[in-house]
Amino acid sequence: MRIKSNRTLWFLALGTVLACSLIALYGSSHFSRIFIAEAAARGQNTLRLAIAILEGELARYEKLPELVADDEDIRALVRDPGDSSRIEQANAYLKSINTLLESSDIYVMVPDGTTIAASNADTDTSFVGENFQYRPYFRDALDGGIGRFFALGTTSLKRGYYFGAPVWVDDAIAGVVVFKLDLDSIEQTWRGADYEIIVTDPEGIIFMTGRPEWMYKGLLTLSPDRLSRTAATRRYADAILQDLPVQRTAYDDDLELMSISSDDATREYLVVAQEMPEAEWTVKVLLDTASARGQAVISTIAAVLIVVLGAMATAIYLQRRARLSYRLQVQKDAQEQLERRVAERTNDLASLNRQLEREVAERRSTEVQLRRTQSDLVQAGKLAALGQMSAALSHEFNQPLGAAKNYADNARILIERDRIPEASENIARISSLIDRMASISRHLRNFSRKPHQKLRPVLLSDVLDDTQEIVAWRLAAAKAELDIELGATPLAVMAGSVRLQQVLVNIISNAADAVDGFGNRTIKIRAEREDHQVLLHIRDHGPGIGEDIAGRIFDPFFSTKGVGKGLGLGLSISYNIIKDFGGSLSAQNHPDGGAEFTIALDATEMPAHAILETFQ
Incomplete structure (x- = not known):
């Protein structure tokens, strides 16, 4: 038995030596492929991020030249490029836009390529008077397209990306507006990382990199054709262009390795590249393979150690075979413990399921309470509106009451003097005043009561009469007035009369606040039918909706009025009421000035036997 055990150990030792030899021979290349593939995956992520940042920065400014080119002052300038006052005005305008947008430079060129206005007109590197007709962005814009080009400025000697857009005057191109962007800030973020990011032009020349010594070096051989094409556009002004000493090798067919020589050493990089067709760039991420190859060596050594340790463990196992029964017992105990843990976890999951059911029930209860609270909030909004109306309504009632008393006193005197016809006329006037106060009271009573939830056909004309x-x-x-156009055909919608009346009261009251103090105080209400909907437009001639509050006007408790002049609930309640009707409420600025609210509700037909004045 002893001889057999020694023979087994000898075979184990021989197998260990053979396995270690095979690992040392083939393991390094295998692990190198693994770690280089992982580096390539990291490089792809870095490449996608770098391209996303570059594309995002370019997209910010892509449409801006067209907007500036559409400015009336710019059009007037290119019509008369010799007008000095317009040139000064354009220089100031371009400088303010350039400062606001944080671009590098903005300038305007006439068709012969001469710059007539620029944001840097007051600097030592002014573009005014310079001719850039050789730039592709100018020629592309002059042909009616959008010019795009990356180059080193011939005047400022600063790199930048150029966007050009034509200035159209009377269906003809009278000039070109150019934006120049500074991408140095993006390039600075590439420095200090464990990889290198470079961007090359169509001729393979590096113009963006975190390594200054690589700037304006060619990854491709700078042949006379490449140099002549570059010189024709003066892409790099007077910069000295040189070849970068590189050697390329393929790795596993789909990967590229590049060795770059410098003064002190030669470093090998894994290259991951992707083109940006619109910018005519190629973005490349260079990852130093020294780390991957070092990890491969370490992994090979680790594999050898694992084999050695495995062999040692096997030897120990063979020597301690007598303890096998103990280990089996340990495994059995571990299995029993695992079964207990599974049972405990099952009980925990059952308890968690019961808790989840309770939470679902609580959430349903909360939803019911929320709807009830929403209904109370709608009523609170109406009562708040009635509270704000109280002073004015007191005036509305006091006038008829005072007039009625005067008419009653006069009627008594007339009766005493036996002037019965005149006394009868006074009594008729008293009756008319009482009818007016009753009408106001009836509308307020209907407006203040809580509506039911059932929708029914409602005539817009009736709701607007009550609202007025x-x-x-x-x-x-x-001192505002309503201009109402409902069309010749009566329009009916599916809604609740009182709740729709509340929406109109809120919007019209806000419109009255908006036009207060303005010259044109007309509030125009126009209704139209579009397919299966009725659109009700309410427009004022006030200051409109500011961009900073456009996204919040329907938020609860948001108000631009002073303290004590509103709860900030009117538009929020109105928005939810229209939504409950199955419609929509939107707000936007009218092209001719002022704000316009649009209510869209489902159109319906009013039954012939329906009662016209219905309230929920």
Whole structure:
């Protein structure tokens, strides 16, 4: 038995030596492929991020030249490029736009390529008077397209990416507006990393890199054709162009390795590249393979150690075979413990499931409470509006009451004097005043009560008539008037009369606040039918909706009014009411000035036997 055990150990030792020899012979190349492939994957992520940043930076400014070219002052300038006052005005305008957009330079050129206005007109490197007709971005824009080009400025000697757009005047191109972007800030973020990012032009010349010594070096041989094409556009002005000493080798067919020689040493890089067709760039990420190859050596050594340790463990196992029964017992105990843990985890999951069911029930209860609270909030908004109306409505009631008392006193005197016809006329006037106060009271009573939730056909004309009764005081206070156009055909929508009336009261009251103090105080209400919907447009001639609040006007408790002048709930409640109707409420600035609110509701037909004045 002893001889057999020694023979087994000898075979084990021989197998260990053979395995270590094979690992040492083939393991290094195998692990190198693995770690270089991992480096390539990291490089692809870095490459995608770098391209996304470059494309995002270019996209920020791509459409801006067209906007500036469409400016009336710029068009007037290219019509009369000799007008000095327009040139000074354009220089100031371009400088302000350049400062606001944080671009490098903005300038305007006439068709012969001469720059007539620029954002840097007041600097030592002014472009005014310079001729850039040899630049491709100028020629492309002059042909009616959008010019794009990356180059080293011949005047400023600063790198930049250029966008050019034509200036159209009377269906003809009278000039070109050019934006120059500075991409140095992006390049600075590439320095200090464990990889190198470079960007090359169509001729293979590096113009963006974190390594200054590589700038304006060619990855491709700078043949006379490449140099002449580069010189024709003066892409790099007077910069000295040289070849970068590189050697390329293929690795595993789909990967490229590049060795770059410098003064002190030669370094090998893994190259991951992708083109940016619109910019005519090629972005490359260079990863130093020294780390990957070092990891491969370490992994090979680790594999050898693992084999040696495995052999030692096997030898120990063979020597301690007597303890096998103990280990089996340990495994059995471990299995039993695992089964207990599974049972405990099953109980925990069952308890968690029950807790989840309770939470679902609580959430449903909360949703019911939320709907109830929303309904109370709608009512609170209406009562708040009624509270704001109280002073004006007191005035509305006091006037008829005072007039009625005067008419009653006069009627008594007339009766005493036996002037019955005149007394009867006074009594008729008293009755008319009482009818007016009853009408106002009826509308306010209907407006303040809580509506039911059922929708029914509602005539817009009826709802607007009732709304005018309620907002008349506010319109009078703002000296505003309504201009209503509902069309010849009565329009009916699926809604609730009172809730729709509340929406109109909120929007018209806000419109009255908006036009208060302005010259044109007309609030125009126009209705139209479009397919299966009725669109109700409410437009004022006030200051409009500011860009900083456009996205928040329908938020609860958001208000631009002063303290005590509103709860900030009107538009939020109105938005939810229209949404409950299955419609939509939107707000935008009208092209001719002022704000315009649009209510879209499902159109319907009013039954012939329906009662016209229905409230929920």
